Amino acid sequence: MTDHIPQASRTVTVGLLKMTLSGVVMERLLARGGGTGIFGIMGSASMDATEVVAPAGTHLIPLTH
Numbered sequence: 001m002t003d004h005i006p007q008a009s010r011t012v013t014v015g016l017l018k019m020t021l022s023g024v025v026m027e028r029l030l031a032r033g034g035g036t037g038i039f040g041i042m043g044s045a046s047m048d049a050t051e052v053v054a055p056a057g058t059h060l061i062p063l064t065h
Helices: 021-033 044-051
Strands: 037-041 059-063
Touching: 021 044, 037 044
Parallel strands: 037 059
Antiparallel strands: none
């Protein structure tokens, strides 16, 4: 992990930890420029990705297809 200034609404963990691919993608998105919302299609196939949205301090904007 790289050192960056934490946002007020989320906690940054320092040190080694196990992360899912979805968690890594979320951390990289927040580190590159932040954001308050993530667009996504709800469903069991994307459950891993949707579970990391709220702890990261963002919210999911559900879409349909």
